[in-house]
Each structure stands twice: as structure tokens, then as C-alpha cells.
Amino acid sequence: MPAIFDVALLASTIRLFTPILLAALGGMFTSRAGIFNVALEGMMLFGSFFGVVGVFWTGSAYIGLALAVLSATIVALIFGFFVIQFKGDATIIGLAINILALGLTTYTMRLIFGVTGGYYDPNLQGLPNITIPIISDIPLLGQVVSGHSIIVYAAFVIVGLAYIFLFRHPVGLHLRAVGENPQAAGSLGIHVKRVQYLSVILCGMLCGLAGAQLSISIVTQFVEGMTAGRGFIALVAIMFGQAHPVKILGASLLFGLAYAASLRLQGGAIPTQFVAMLPYVATILVLIGTRLRPRQSSTT
Amino acid sequence: MSSVTGQESSNAPPVVEMRGIVKRFNQTVALNGVDLTVKRGEVHAIVGENGAGKSTLMHILAGLIHPDRGQIALNGQPVTISSVESAYAHGIAMVHQHFMLLSSLSVAENLTLGKEPTRRGLFDRIAAAQAVINLGQRYNLVVNHAAKVADLSVGDLQRLEILRALYRGAEILILDEPTGVLTPQEAQGLFRVIRELKRDGKTTIFISHKLEEVLEISDSITVLRDGHVTGTLVTSQTTAPEIARMMVGREVFLKFDKPQITPGKPVLECVELCGPGVQQATFQVRANEIVGIAGVAGNGQSELADLIAGLLPSTAGTVKICGQDVTQASVSARRITGFANVPEDRYKHGLAAQGSVSDNLLMGVHDKPPLSRHGLLDLKAIANRAVELIKSFSIKTEKPASRASTLSGGNAQRIVIARELADNKPFILVAQPTRGIDIAASEFVREEILKRRNDGAGVLLISADLSEVISLSDRILVMYDGRIIGELPAAEADETRLGLLMAGIREETTNASKTA
């Protein structure tokens, strides 16, 4: 049996953790604005699907990426419309979005591609892997850090931007204020709904990126329900990371590692079914740990 | 620049003029044609019973809600105040009855929220901190700019709210029951700030139920009753009884008879009780007796109440209720033993604001007959109880099923008092029973407490209002620095004797006095 921990494992961790990180960062914005968003899963799935559709129609991976972001953002706005405008229950509407995403992408896949289950065409070109000059030549480090899609590098930049936005930008301050006490924020002349819509839009965009990383980056294909619970794992990452961008990065890395390890262990002595459970078991353990830990207020 | 003293030439247009304001919430008419005129640079008091419409009127002026009818003019110019922002733009800011602060943010962030200083597009923390310091120095309102709001005292929270209004450039400052949560000492501090603002030419509108405060700080007074104006007065030409008559519509007697009764068996016995902030408290409360606790706030009274209620763990000593040792017992076990509790902070510890009035009246006794039978709630008995208590404590609510949060501040408080006094418990702990409650209702609450005592209950009364302690109690204990340092029969107590004990004078301590 090959060693479990090696450079390849780390490289695959980075690829696999990116969708979780992006979705969690998106959910972080809504959760900071006081909206508990369980629709991350559905928004990602829309992103994945329309990413492939974009590539299929135009042959351009970047147009696919744009379409992924656009479609997830539209879905996020629908979610926001019901939650913010009509004050609907966010959990119920979020679950409805998830069900809608699964049904609509499955059905539309049949319409557009004429297939069921999954669509794969070796001629479709996904996002290229970017080789970073100099660093790629460094042994070990180069293998881990270089050769990922643009989305992976964007995700790291977004962590920093999200931090600055939340804790240093006035609008980020408004966002946190709205989430903590909308009445008080409103009494200071902050436009509560506007801020909540902003959080929902940001969430949609990031979920779109997350979906694209799944469907047009590692391999270019769409599979029915291919997000496979990553949106919910992202929710756990938000809780575990106390809705703080840097802590969410850490939490997502942990889950990414669990995914990579489960892929690596498949075909080994342990039955595949158990190995495939690894990321989910890790999530449950983390969730229990988060709940058991005494609550502390989130800080900068 | 202006040297305004409150008596500006009478031909200058009033800074605020509200005419014929009408506001209704569903069936409730909160304001029914109210006029209000406030002169530039004065301190204008608004008084009235609970639910009279004081907060609603001020919410309209501050842009939080819109009137159904009526006009507003500022400095003679007709205006529409469509939002909080537009109120700010007109120089109007309000400090609410329930603070509007964000506890996870810092003082500097709270101060500037909604109008942040920026540098290169980002929040400028240094400038925000500097704003806290500068404004604080100018108006003598010192708050630590780096502190988290969650860690501040009530007095600090209020100072921060006032600072924020000033930061927003307020010329007209609205204070809704600002002294309700303050100790008498803190209230004096607030009055100094109000005088400072007046010297600066700013106008203050001040809501209070305490007529002595109104007489002390205001220049003129508007009296509201049931959504109508029943009087506009010049403070220097009026008296407390006159204001009270306009508020209530009848004479209010601020005195009552207290029949002499020999106290019975002890219902509360504390022996060497120690806990956070409390040291070796030994005392008894007997049946047919009201024991008052006097003391400057922060000397352990609240902690003592929490220790007795079981909300704080004791470190040594014993507590007995009705002869049973409850030192280790849970809150509910203590309640079953025969204990009612009117907590100091009724919004936090006494009410479920999103629950209905009738549910709030039922909590704590919901699982016992006659309200519940065979483990199920008896809805009819519950409804009857609610109707009865709403009537006897004159809680002003549209219907028993209304949410507690739609009630006016004082009416919400009455829910807790009604619930706790309703069942004839042998031992009653009441903290600040008349805080936030209008004078007629305070009279009623005090009479109810006295009635319970005459009917055989023992009462432990904690109040920052010395005259309340003196007039209600049979015996008075004085707390200082966590200890009970003196006891006086109420007949021998007066404000001077108590004041000395409250300052810790009896003990020959040379320690510097505790600063809260």
C-alpha cells in the first residue's frame, strides 16, 4: 500500500477543498447578515451545471465560468427575494432551492445534452491548469502549489479580500451590524434589506465559482447531484470557523484533506463504501466538537 | 456660537412644532391629535402614564414610524421626516428606552456606525477612536473607545448612545426614560451632561415618570394621557401634584397606611451566605413583614437577589425558604417551595418578548393546577387568568394574544409584576418594582405589595428609590461592599441616617470606598 501522506495528496487536497471553501465564504456573508442559508448546495449545483452548459455552447471555459457565476447568482437572488422581501423562513426556502436545483439540472441535462445520469465529452475543454513560473520548478512545493485552475488561486485571494471587506470596510461593518441586530442597524440609517441583498449576491457568486471548480476545472463533466453534500459541509465549515474567513479556510482545508484521503484509500484494503464516508464522518465529528465547545462570540 | 439660555426671544419659531399627530396600531389609537411645541435650547419633558403615547410620539419625530395624520415643522419650516436618516439630516437623534447598540462591536465602531470615517475607502479606526475621545472630552462623557459594547455598564451604554447622537450632529436630542435604568448617582451625572448640552445651545426632549427629576431638569412640560395632550406647563410655575393630576385625571396620594402587624414565622433565612459580590449575609424575612434593602447600586444587592433566586451559585452559607434548605436547589425547586421573583431586569429575565401577553402571564405556573391538569394545559383556565390579571393590573394591551413586544415599556413591566404577585406565594423577592412604571401604577404596585404582606407573605424589597424603601419597609437593611452593615426599623429610618450607612460610615474601615 502506498504511503497515504505525500505531495500528491496535498495537491489533491487543494483542488478538493476549494469548492467547500468558496461556498463557505459565500455562506459566511449571508450568515453574518443574519440569514442562515442552507441553499449553498443548490446554488453550487446550478453553478456546476451551467458551467458545463456554457462550455458546451461556446467552447470557451471562461464563458462557462461566467455562466456558472451568473446562474448561481440568479438563484441566490430568488432565494433572497423570498427571504428578504417576503420574510419567508430561510431554512424552508433554502431546502426548496436545493430540491429545485437537483430537479431542474437533471431535467435540463436531458433537454440540452440528451443524456441521463451524467454528461461527459472528452472534447470539452475546461479551465486550464496554471503553471506558476519558478515555483513550479521547486521540488515538492511546486507540485503542491502550481498547476491548479484559476479558481483555486482566486479562492485564496478571496479569503484575504473577504477579511478586509468584513472587518475593515464600512459596508462589512454594516453587514455585521445587520446580522447582529437589524433593528438597531436600521435605526442608524443602514439599509437593512440592501445589505442583506448584497450578502446574498456575494454568496451566489461564490457558490457559482465553487460549482465551476467542480464541473469545469478538475474534469469537465456534469453528474446528477454532483455537489454531493458539499454545500452542507460548507455550512459546518462556517460554524466551525465561526464565520471568520481565515478560520473558515482552516476548516475547509480539514474537510478537503478528508476528501483527498478518501479518494486515495479507495481500492485499498478497506471497503470503498467506508472510505467514501470519510469526509462526512469528519464533518459529523467536527459538528459535534463545535457544539460541545462553549459558545464564544466571534471576533476579528 | 449662540448663547442660548432656554429663554430665547419669543418670536423665534419653535425648534419643533408637531400639530394634530394621529397614529394608530390596528385597533389601538396611540396618538389622537397631539400637539407639541419645543423651544430652541430648552429641556422639554414629556410625561404621561404607561401607554399614553410618549414613545410613539418621539418615534415619529425620530423618523422610525410615520404618523397617519398631522404636520411637523422644524424652526418654522414644514418637513416630512420619512426615515431615521432624514431625522438625522434635520439634526434629530433619539436615545431609546431599549438601547440600540451592537454588543459584538467596539465602542468606536458603534459610535460611527452608519456614518463611518474612511481612509482610502476603508474604515478608519484611528479617526473613529479619536471621535470618541474628542466628543467625550467636550461633553464630559467618557467611554473607553476600545471596549466591546458587551462589556459596558448600563451607564456607559447610555453615554455611548448620547455620544452617538452628538456624533451624528444632533441639535435635538430625544431621551426616552433615560433614568429608568440608572442609579440616582448616575442620573445626576446624566443631568450634568444635559445641562452641558443646553449651554451648547442644544435642545433636549426628556421622557420620565419621576416627577422630581422632571421638576429638576426641565424648562417646560407636555403632559399626555391616552393619546391626548392634557397639559402644557412651565416647570417653574408648577408642582408635582398638579402634573400628577393632569397625567392621571385624579388626585394621586403618594402615601398610604401601613397597619402594624407582628411578623410571623421566617419565610427566608440566610445564614452567612457568600457568593460573587456578597459576603456573609445573615438575615431573615418573616411572614407579614417587608424587609427593604438599601444601598448604592453595585454594592451586592443584585447579586444577593440572584443568590436567593438560585441564578448564581453560592460559595458558602445557607438559604432557607419556608424552613426548607434550598442552598443547592434549582430555580424551579425554589419556586415550588413558595417563592415569587420580580427580577430587576424584566426585559432580560422576566419576559419572552415574542410570546403573547397571556403566555407571559402563565410562565412559571403553567405546569401546576389549576392551569394544567393531567399534564395538559387548561386553555380556559389560562384565558381566564390572563383576562383577570390584565384587568386587575390594568395592563394596556389590545388583546391577551398580542405579542408582549407590542406593549409600551411600562405595560410590559406590569406583566411580570402581575404574574409574580398573582399567586399567594409566602415569600416574594421584588427588585426595583416601580422602575419604568407611571405614578398611578406605582401606587397600585406598592399597595399590592403591602396587601401581600398584610395577607401573610414575607417580602424582600430591593430598590434604588430610597423613599420607596422607607415608605414600604418594616425593617431596612443597608448593604455596603457586599456586606449587610446595618439594620434600622423603618420608623427610625430617614434619608440622612440611611445615607450615612450607605456610604459605609458605620464600619471603621479606612479602605477607599468601592467604586463601581
Ligand SMILES: Nc1ncnc2c1ncn2[C@@H]1O[C@H](COP(=O)(O)OP(=O)(O)OP(=O)(O)O)[C@@H](O)[C@H]1O
Ligand atoms: N408596534 C406596536 N404595535 C401595536 N401597538 C403598539 C405598538 N407600539 C405601541 N403600541 C401601543 O401604543 C400605545 C402607546 O405606546 P407607547 O409606547 O407610545 O407608550 P408610552 O407612553 O411610551 O408608555 P411607557 O411609559 O409605558 O413607555 C400603547 O397602547 C401600545 O400598546
Ligand SMILES: [Mg+2]
Ligand atoms: Mg415608552
